[in-house]
Amino acid sequence: MTMTSITKKLALVAALLAAGTGAAHAADEIIRHRIPNSTFPISAAVEVPSSFTNVYLSGQVPPLQDATAPKNSAAAYGGDTKGQTVGVLKAIEKSLTGLGLTMGDVVKMQVFLVGDPAKDNKMDFAGFMEGYTQFFGTTAQPRLPVRSAMQVAALANPAYLVEIEVMAVRPAK
Template structure:
């Protein structure tokens, strides 16, 4: 078992030019337990992204204007992050750390919609999308800049020099 883990780590390192992603033991959650970055790489910190306006026919303080529920807003935010990364010559595969802030959904008795977030996240990270998984922190917060926002995500990406 130790040899298999070492082999997997070596393969990951070889595939990512020195970035080592350590899987979470005994879990199928699409995140890394830890990510190591070589000294030869630089880190790119993206500011937190909120969902963009998607439906201007909705009131600006309605979640429907920004993708609706947590899943819709997660997809909108990750799409915006993907575009920002592309503008910088990077991809979601270069993301090594992600912080996720979820507001409690009024439709779920003000509890964060982890299932909705996970569905949206899985469209971008994991075996089906791409296999480079970031270390991730996910937390519920009491509110964001607009009461319609349910999701904010910030990421750190690595640029291999």
């Protein structure tokens, strides 16, 4: 074997190792698949590599926002669906921060909406989206989770119009 052929083989091995390192790095990235031909602010799918741990947050309901409003009234918890959504997402953001995570670490979201009496007891999806898009798909926080949203008959408190549960991920230590 000549010195030239050994050098070529070493160069080939080095190139293959370098390519493998890049592939390993790419395998450690979360992949968020957008909905084709859509600007709707959710992901169609999210791939999370095994090097991440899952963090499941319990369903979050609207926090008390107006103690002067009648007890168990929607006004006490943010009023309409948009106001309650913002309150819930702020509470989720606070919980995530306490765990060393951010809204950008959320990969899955389930949303439970009660029909709004002011909207003929139909869920106010537009109001929900107005609140949601303050936290997801923004310039400051562009990462989008997969998400389901559904109307439910009721939540634990008759004043609640919104409950949201999320799953976030973090790189394993």
